[in-house]
Amino acid sequence: xxxxxxxxxxxxxxxxxxxxxxxxxxxxxxxxxxxxxxxxxxxxxxxxxxxxxxxxxxxxxxxxxxxxxxxxxxxx
Amino acid sequence: xxxxxxxxxxxxxxxxxxxxxxxxxxxxxxxxxxxxxxxxxxxxxxxxxxxxxxxxxxxxxxxxxxxxxxxxxxxxxxxxxxxxxxxxxxxxxxxxxxxxxxxxxxxxxxxxxxxxxxxxxxxxxxxxxxxxxxxxxxxxxxxxxxxxxxxxxxxxxxxxxxxxxxxxxxxxxxxxxxxxxxxxxxxxxxxxxxxxxxxxxxxxxxxxxxxxxxxxxxxxxxxxxxxxxxxxxx
Numbered sequence: 001x002x003x004x005x006x007x008x009x010x011x012x013x014x015x016x017x018x019x020x021x022x023x024x025x026x027x028x029x030x031x032x033x034x035x036x037x038x039x040x041x042x043x044x045x046x047x048x049x050x051x052x053x054x055x056x057x058x059x060x061x062x063x064x065x066x067x068x069x070x071x072x073x074x075x076x
Numbered sequence: 077x078x079x080x081x082x083x084x085x086x087x088x089x090x091x092x093x094x095x096x097x098x099x100x101x102x103x104x105x106x107x108x109x110x111x112x113x114x115x116x117x118x119x120x121x122x123x124x125x126x127x128x129x130x131x132x133x134x135x136x137x138x139x140x141x142x143x144x145x146x147x148x149x150x151x152x153x154x155x156x157x158x159x160x161x162x163x164x165x166x167x168x169x170x171x172x173x174x175x176x177x178x179x180x181x182x183x184x185x186x187x188x189x190x191x192x193x194x195x196x197x198x199x200x201x202x203x204x205x206x207x208x209x210x211x212x213x214x215x216x217x218x219x220x221x222x223x224x225x226x227x228x229x230x231x232x233x234x235x236x237x238x239x240x241x242x243x244x245x246x247x248x249x250x251x252x253x254x255x256x257x258x259x260x261x262x263x264x265x266x267x268x269x270x271x272x273x274x275x276x277x278x279x280x281x282x283x284x285x286x287x288x289x290x291x292x293x294x295x296x297x298x299x300x301x302x303x304x305x306x307x308x309x310x
Contacts, residue, residue, distance in 0.1 A: 017150040
């Protein structure tokens with residue numbers, strides 16, 4: 001169940017402002033709140049600030065988000 | 077009727093207070109202006125924050141091209157805010173210049189007022205001796221730029237008085253007589269010195285009044301040497 005949960009999110013870096021939209025694996029419970037927790041930690045370690053989690057979804061939602069996420073598809 | 081008194085030192089004191097108040101007011105205005113300036117101008121992050129909000133609020137803004145566009149938008153905003161910062165510095169410098177000008181204006185205005193008042197007072201006090209020049213060869217004494225011819229005896233007396241004044245001494249009649257005649261002051265008569273003073277006053281006073289007030293115009297007659305507007309008869 002854990003590996004089947006994904007989230008798409010928005011994050012930023014300051015000075016200069018850089019934005020990104022990405023898709024990432026959620027390891028724990030498949031909920032927005034948990035995704036927010038996990039992702040902000042993972043992104044923070046790389047110098048990014050999580051803005052919001054757009055949605056959580058299963059493997060069936062990956063394909064249609066792959067284009068949008070681009071290089072950030074499952075990057076973090 | 078209330079007495080009208082005002083001394084030059086009074087004016088200087090109140091003038092000084094006014095100058096200080098004026099400068100304080102100018103400084104306060106400058107500080108206020110600077111505060112408003114720095115408070116009113118948007119900070120560098122205002123544009124970034126706005127772009128970030130647009131990004132967060134619109135879930136469909138997710139494609140790489142759209143995100144790139146948003147980043148460029150934020151960068152141009154940041155560049156604009158850099159320009160604003162430059163303007164802020166410029167305006168600050170101009171404000172400082174303006175304040176300096178205002179301070180100078182206040183100071184000069186106060187100086188002008190003080191000088192005007194002092195001039196009026198000097199005019200009212202009549203003759204104010206700012207230079208006394210004793211010329212022994214010509215037997216003349218110059219008060220300011222008015223020259224008065226004195227007799228030898230009166231010249232002697234004036235010279236003695238001037239010397240005593242320079243030493244901050246006060247001479248009695250017998251001492252004056254003593255210095256001039258070369259005898260000791262104890263042997264001299266007080267009245268002799270007083271007579272010398274009286275003669276000096278008479279010759280000097282007579283000439284001074286003829287110079288300043290009752291003029292003699294050659295071959296025509298006499299007239300008062302004053303402005304006719306200042307004459308009042310009670």
